[in-house]
Amino acid sequence: MAIYHLNVRGCSPATGAGAVKKAAYQSGQTLIEERTGEVCDYARKERVLDEGLALPAGVPPVGRGELWNEAERVWVEGGGGKTLVAKRYEFALPIELDEDGRRACVRDFCALFPAKACDWAIHDSAQGGNPHAHILVSALDLEADGFVQKTKDETGQCFYLCENEHGDRMPIRATEWKSAKAAGWQKLYNFEDGQRRTMKQAKAEGLGTKDRTSKRPVQMHRREGQSAYAVGREEMDEVREAWAKIANRHLAAAAAAAGVVPQVIDHRSNKERGLAEEPTIHEGGVGLIGHADRVKQNDEIRARNERLRVLRAELRQEGAELERLRDEVAALERQRNTAEQAWRVRPKKGERKRKAALAKRRRVAMATAAAAVEAQQRVTAATADQTDTKAEMLGQLDEQIAALDEQIRELQRGGAPAALGASLRKAAELAVERKRLADERDRLAGEDPAPRKPEPPQAEQKRPRGHKH
Structure with missing residues (x-):
């Protein structure tokens, strides 16, 4: 039965989790970390069923080691510290899909980041039954000339809410809009009837610019005035919902081809769905520790x-x-x-x-x-x-x-x-x-779960100043 599982972790050389090391682990390849001279070679390579790179439009082909060594070099030039080189996404792939269906799911997930470099791999346990994907997404935009360092002004840039041809929605930074547009993403606008549409959708319904509430597209948030955690949490929620839509779209297509009822996954928690049940935990593959x-x-x-x-x-x-x-x-x-x-x-x-x-x-x-x-x-x-x-x-x-x-x-x-x-x-x-x-x-x-404030002392409990027991 298809289940929902997705987590994300930061990838920073400052914590020992360099991008070259993570790329070597998830791809099963031996890579050299040029920053330290370390040879990155990990066991259990038999788990890797498939791997590849998804690069933005216009970026020439590049090797995995060259890509992530360049990302770490730019990270050092930018001052290093606690900044991220990439984000590592891991999510369970539906067992109802075949290899082509799972690969299509992974490629659609990579398409959520049109301006980034995405390094993906599909793993499974030795006994099978635990297919999952690892995606390493670069923190910086990648163009034909290499990674683009962010300026201080860009940290306050807004994010536009955009939609692709499949109906997936994602917040995309204003500086990434050019690459996103080339990949087929379109900005969403608020219309007077309370709906959000792209201009292509509006024209198909006979609506125009005068039917919009504003000429400005929908803006998700700005970093200025918000904590980094709040911004990251909002972006993470969008990614979680987008992955559920991608998986459900492919599950529906596979079920229609087989003539069976499709399975559906939901990114929301039991509490958000109004369920009183205690949630189960992710078990992982058979034979893994724990x-x-x-x-x-x-x-x-x-x-x-x-x-x-x-x-x-x-x-x-x-x-x-x-x-x-x-x-x-x-x-x-x-x-x-x-x-x-x-x-x-x-x-x-x-x-x-x-x-x-x-x-x-x-x-x-x-x-x-x-x-x-x-x-x-x-x-x-x-x-x-x-x-x-x-x-x-x-x-x-x-x-x-x-x-x-x-x-x-x-x-x-x-x-x-x-x-x-x-x-x-x-x-x-x-x-x-x-x-x-x-x-x-x-x-x-029948009890009140909210904490009660302590009652003020009664008159007989008060003692005059200087009173001794």
């Missing part, structure tokens, strides 16, 4: 999710039964009141008839009252069942929170210094998930 532990953890997560689904279904069912019983009690009460009122207003026609009617109405009233008592008893029983189910759900959530606490403590204890940073980041992610589960538990228990 794979068995991740499979076991996912089995436990699925079991907890299934149990919570059953409990929520039972809670909804018992809640509906409770409402039905309350309606039944109300109807019986209305019948009793109607019978009593009818007896009070009916005229007397002889003492015998009156007594007989009174006895009959008393019997009806008593039967109605007995039915009401029985219904109320059923209401009480249903309420107790609902309370038990709610308590069981609270217990399940408590177990999940306790499990997350244990994982966070394990990660915070850390191990080797090299693994400590990753452990703390994972602990932070688990802390966010723990907060979500704790809020769900407080909501279910």
Whole structure:
């Protein structure tokens, strides 16, 4: 089954993650890092199924080692430091696609960066079943004469929201617009009907420039006035959504050719999709370090999710039964009141008839009252069942929170210094998930998950200045 998995990491020689090293690892080739003279040669080359370079239009062919050694040379000339040479994208490829389909997905992903150099490779585990792609995207634009250094003024440039022929949307820097236009991207504009269109789309619908709300294209953001993290987060969200559209487009085409229902992936989190389930984690390939532990953890997560689904279904069912019983009690009460009122207003026609009617109405009233008592008893029983189910759900959530606490403590204890940073980041992610589960538990228990402000001291608690115990 197709799954969504995409992550991105920075590539900077300052952290030991040089572009030449990463290119050698993902391509399976032996490359020489000219900056240090180091020979970059890594094992497990059998995992590399395919690889290649995607260069901007007009850039002559270049070798992989030459490309990334030049990128690192420009990085040194630009002052080095913590700036990036490239970004490393990794994402899972749908197992429903064949080799050509996966390769087409990778090439469409590279097309999201028309002004950049993209070095791609497709990997799979030895046992198969874990196809994924590695994409190394240059931080600087690449032109025929080489990489283009950014000036200080360009760091404040705006990004235009653009769309290609497939409907993929991406923010593209103003300085990259020339290359993007040559690759088929078009700027989007806001129109008076509230829709965003390219001018080509507008002309096809009989609209023109006068129908736009502004002659300026849609601008995504500016670096000035925003943190680098906020800008990067916004760009990352656009890339994640664009990849989901690319994969779903190829999955739909493959399913149509095979005559089956297409699989669909979604880049949004469970919380954003309104799902209360605990998300599973990426397992990776069979035989990789930690794979068995991740499979076991996912089995436990699925079991907890299934149990919570059953409990929520039972809670909804018992809640509906409770409402039905309350309606039944109300109807019986209305019948009793109607019978009593009818007896009070009916005229007397002889003492015998009156007594007989009174006895009959008393019997009806008593039967109605007995039915009401029985219904109320059923209401009480249903309420107790609902309370038990709610308590069981609270217990399940408590177990999940306790499990997350244990994982966070394990990660915070850390191990080797090299693994400590990753452990703390994972602990932070688990802390966010723990907060979500704790809020769900407080909501279910009828508690306010928001922290309460401490109450001010009462008058009798105040002591005069200088008071001694």
